[in-house]
Amino acid sequence: MNDIPTFDQALAESASLTERILEAQAAYYERNESIIADAEYDTLMRRLEELESAYPQLQGQDSPTLNVGGMANSTFAPVTHAERMMSLDNVFSAEQFIAWTDRILKDSGRMPEFLCELKIDGLAINLRYENGRLVSAATRGDGVVGEDVTANVKTISGIPHTLAGDGHPPVVEVRGEIFFPVAAFRKLNTELADDGEKVFANPRNAASGSLRQKDATKTAKRPLRMLVHGIGAWADIPVTSQSQVYELLASWGLPTSDRYRAVDSAHAALSFIDEMGEKRESVEHEIDGIVIKVNEIALQRELGVTSRAPRWAIAYKYPPEQVNTKLVDIRVSVGRTGRATPYAVVEPVKVAGSTVEYATLHNQDVVKAKGVLIGDTIVIRKAGDVIPEVLGPVLGLRDGSERPFVMPTGCPECGAALRPMSEDDVDLRCPNARGCPAQVRGRVEHIGSRGGLDIEGLGEVAAAALTNHIDGQVPPLETEANLFALTLDDLLAVDFFRNKDGGPSKAALELLANLEVAKTKPLWRILVSFNIRHVGPVAARALADYFGSVDAIRRASVDELAAVDGVGVIIVESLRDWFSVDWHEEIVREWAAAGVQLATPGHEGPGAVTEIEGPCSGLTIVATGTLEGYTRDGAQEAIIAAGGKPASSVSKKTDFVAAGPGAGSKLTKAEELGIPVIDAAGFTRLLEGGPSAV
DNA sequence: CACCCTCGAGTTCA
């Protein structure tokens, strides 16, 4: 049975499967009787797993699939909860949420106050206090019977062994969530990986693994945390609202979250949901949604519960960062260096805000390592919230029609035989550097890019228009050698640069004007535009500063080149290789002939570079995020002008990190290393007055 | 020679 229904069908089906499985489990574990055959139980379980792998958001933490094997092979003693641990019903959209609030409205006759809180993606735990002393801690299990993890839970800091204050009933059960803080989880995984051990798939698994240690001293070493969010039945509870429950729990010394908000309309609840959705990443624990509860306790009692969930609360589940989609095809693209890169073509799907159609697979080894077949259902996520990444296939959804990817032997664009360029190169490359349209296009685009000559009007589309061979016609550019010799007539031969009336398009005029401007750009940009392997902005700058002209670099000896800071044997080799190719010589010749400035005016010739003296001399500064008043490149230039060194990554050697809104991992790293972080205003002060001005 | 710091290259979508 491999047919996968739509989300709505899957939702309904998984709910009914879950119910039947839980019933069977309850009968088995509580009353020791089998109400369905083992084989049928297995079938239900497998089907549920299948649905959950197609729609991961269906897998709530109380899903029976997370408790495979039940208590049978557990090393922890079973504990029967005094009161059943309920789960929550889920909604997946604003519409479904409104439908839920409408029902509350209908059932109660008024729109109540709601309490919104984060739904922690951790492990549900029940703490039992007798006369104020913690006597038992148990996992949820199937809701009725859980596992006794008291010894382990007692090692978690922040969980009181004795309740503070008084006024607690003789026996009280407190419900909450144990989680592994995200930052600590990353650190743990790095350490595990360094030691060659298996890493945890996510913080919840890490929490689960850490809690279920036989040896509680191991649990103690893991930085688990807990937040409580509920209290078991208590007939004459001395408070009237859910928010007061939290105050009460906090007054007993229990850890409660401060990220909750009481709202008086469904609309306001949705705002909270949206707001937290955006802040999702900045919370210390993973959240998979928002829990909305009716705040008034009297009304909670009035609304009551169904067999498995209260009617007075609901979980709004965020769309997952990981989604499943179909791998339609694996194709191969060739970049400016000739490298042949396989990429996944997938059925378009929304992930973390944007629709993904393509995802790189890097090279054939990666395709093999990921184990994906064309036709597979695969799991996709956004790495760093931007770049789609294929995680792997959903094996349970294969039906036999999938086929493996075969790396082509020829270049998809020019047909030349692909081969590794050196002996231990895993990448296959198209050897036809001069004639392969894909490579010429890629190089021309690189010349126009921001890191290159920054030519507006020479982007992806224009580069393609200039280099595409259509119906065997010779394009305006055969190689980049002629780029600066382009005339209006050359451009008018291509549709892209013509208006409807046959005249030159705005793009054509813009390109010609900007090519003219580019001719006098700094020497390092020219070097970057040569597309010499291993020579990017930093190496190009070092070379340009030291030698001052293309000619001086070409004539320099190996030793002279290697004397430049940041240039080693590999880069030297690469430079000499480049200059020894005759059609590269032609690029230099033609560009010079077209008036491109191949030397820095006023440069004294090869020699040590005099350091710029400035307020930031000797400082290494990293700029990240959006700094008001600076462009990305502008910030770099400003650092150099002030005598500082702009770096692209944060390390112990970094002196300052200038971070604006949108800063990501570099900011985190800076905080980890205790490096001073400054904002845009501080950055300006630093540039003008040096470190003491900050 | 083993590390750590950087850089280069490829990457997607709005």
Add this chain to the structure above:
DNA sequence: CTCGAGGGTG
């Protein structure tokens, strides 16, 4: 942003 690899340093 991430990965792999070049360059420099102890």
